[in-house]
Amino acid sequence: MTLTNAKVVSIETLTPFVTKLCLQPKKIAPFKAGQYLQVVMKDDDKRPFSIANSPEAAEPLELHIGATPENAYAYEVLEAARQTGSLTLEVGLGEAFSREADAPMLLIAGGTGYSYAKSILHHTLAVEPNRELIMYWGAKTREDLYDYEALQALSEFNKRFSFVPVVECPDNGWEGHTGWVHRAVLEDYDDLSAFHIYTAGRFEMAAAVRDEFTPKGAKIENLFGDAFAYI
Structure with missing residues (x-):
């Protein structure tokens, strides 16, 4: 896991309820395909989101966030990104990453x-x-x-x-x-x-x-x- 600050590169509306958020980490933040990151709102408030891009195209980090004002858990992350232009991240979490295999x-x-x-x-x-x-x-x-x-x-x-x-x-x-x-x-x-x-x-x-x-x-x-x- 890598702790890093990340600059907001872009915020794009995909649907009325889904937003694509792209973040450029300030230092190399490796991850495996299928892992997630956590946005650190506070020391005791870390919110997980899957990383949408593959490790082969690792930067900027791409998140697909489903959020409405009624869904404060995700909506507050988007508001912080819009207002501050940066977020603190923990990158490279989760054990459900891709495994190479002969199986389909x-x-x-x-x-x-x-x-x-x-x-x-x-x-x-x-x-x-x-x-x-x-x-x-x-x-x-x-x-x-x-x-x-x-x-x-x-x-x-x-x-x-x-x-x-x-x-x-x-x-x-x-x-x-x-x-x-x-x-x-x-x-x-x-x-x-x-x-x-x-x-x-x-x-x-x-x-x-x-x-x-x-x-x-x-x-x-x-x-x-x-x-x-x-x-």
Whole structure:
């Protein structure tokens, strides 16, 4: 873990509820794909966010923050970034980072959990170009899948990567999966024993992945996600 101050490089609105925050650390702050950082608000107040970029493109650090004024935990971090132009960070935390393996990789992300999956996705494509990689990303609406076009283009360019979008509230033109993202995986696969599975989203989603995937063959030792340490 590295403690460093970081300058705010940019603040960009991705959706009405999601903001991309880019931070330039003042010293080298190494991390592994899938790790997170903590914004140090006070000595006893540290707020975690997944790092969205891969270690191969480590600077500036990219965060996807879901925040509204009603969600003070995240909103106050954005307000501090806007008002002060810098934040104090602890970088390189978490044990749910990407592992190299021969097994195909399944990434499951809910909402801004995509930031965790994005880091692992681009790292894996860089260092394991022949590994089969499948990403399921779920959100409430199509508009909430803010990187949809980029992921579709990437899947068309790289035949080892498949992108499966899932929405809870589809519009009339939607032709893809609907409902909960982990249920879409269960609809598509009867046997999950071959996969290394990485997941990020609400704790309830992680619990459902563990409880509903293991009867389909998923191995506990091949399930990765920071939430599993708390559920």
